[in-house]
Amino acid sequence: MPDATLTNEEIRRYSRHLILPEFGMAAQRQLKQGSVLLIGAGGLGSPLALYLAAAGVGHLGIVDFDTVDESNLQRQIAHGTSTVGVNKALSARRRIADLNPHVEVTVIDEPISSENALALMQPYQVIIDGTDNFPTRYLTNDAAVLLKKPNIYGSIFRFEGQATVFWPDRGGPCYRCLYPEPPPPGLVPSCAEGGVLGVLPGVIGTIQATEAIKILTGTGEPLIGRLMLYDALTMRFRELRLRRNPACPVCGDQPNITELIDYQQFCGIVPEPAAASDEITPPAVAAWLTRDDRPFLLDVREANEWEIGHIAGAVRISVNELVNRLNELDSAVEMVVYCRSGVRSGRAVEMLRQAGFRKVQNMAGGILRWSAEVDPSIPQY
């Protein structure tokens, strides 16, 4: 733990804190002795890293294995044109070195996982969740609950954001009390599909930073048991009550999750190598369609091609619209995708697999081969 004494230089630097009656020297010394682990140095992590460093938090750990891309700079203000291509945690440390050299930054440029999460989090007083995916959110939640540490949560989508503090050790709920199970992959659009207003993570990230500073210094009333909702379009903040679920599997009265699990699997994301099993022949599809466990048949051609002829029972979503209409598909159901000759449907299958759909196959040769081998009444074109 760093020396809590503030030097004259630090007193000059933090003077606007020190003259706050509710804050003063005592709180500033607590910040200097404080430690925060930021999971993610992207949209939320950027304002978090900058404000926590500027405020004088003594030790920041930053977890991010991604590198800075030009398209990040629209919102990820910890990074800059000069650090494009650099690891994000390292890029943030460079920026912080200039902003406040009194802050010690630990760069963790590897993914957080069930194997390393507890050891990574253990040295820190406060954990901040600024991630972009459900497996990491559940992992962060469970590890923080097991370690009895506060988990400051923030999430954004397009123009909307949410923030709260999960801290069952202080009587509040955890993320699993709010959402016991994750959505299946593909049912909830990701930000990469939906886009995000650049200043939105700034608003949510600074709420998270505020909560971290309050917790480290014991100031004010933490955002425990309340979900803060922010809508940038209507410029409204709202608050919903969150309760600890006594039956929660991780923070409930009789928890059955007492160690970290496989979160990719929990979230239905099981990477499978693309293989020959990706393809199925038209006669095999025809036989399958007569059985009770018949697959969902997806036609990815254009409307004019559908007019020419299609397989009975199929649903048409053009391959060009697919990425925006993933929500209409059910990843739990077996699916066969076809087009005219099998090329576009091959692309669609690859796209679906990347979106987390596992039970999806391409009909080899498309409707042309279907016409040749199954149903000659379908015209070839």
Added chain:
Amino acid sequence: MAVTVTIPTALRQYAAGQAAISIASGTIGEVLQGLVDAHPQLGRQLYNEQQQLRSFVNVYVGDEDIRYLQGLATPVPDGETVSIIPAIAGGVVRDA
């Protein structure tokens, strides 16, 4: 005699782009059914194959989660606001 249902951004595409929809009051189950009747595409987003509310979609009457009230039997008084809050994961936002 109506209540206001706020539609989150992620689901507006299934509700003709609307952010808030006025529905006749009743129990929350009736209000949600009224919503799905008006916008059938919302049905699959809100309910699973067993016609139960999906576990990653939370419904609030006022500021209270219906799981801690009377579930789908929770009455929604006139003028009250119903919020649908699905899980969102965004944060870092990949640009891939």
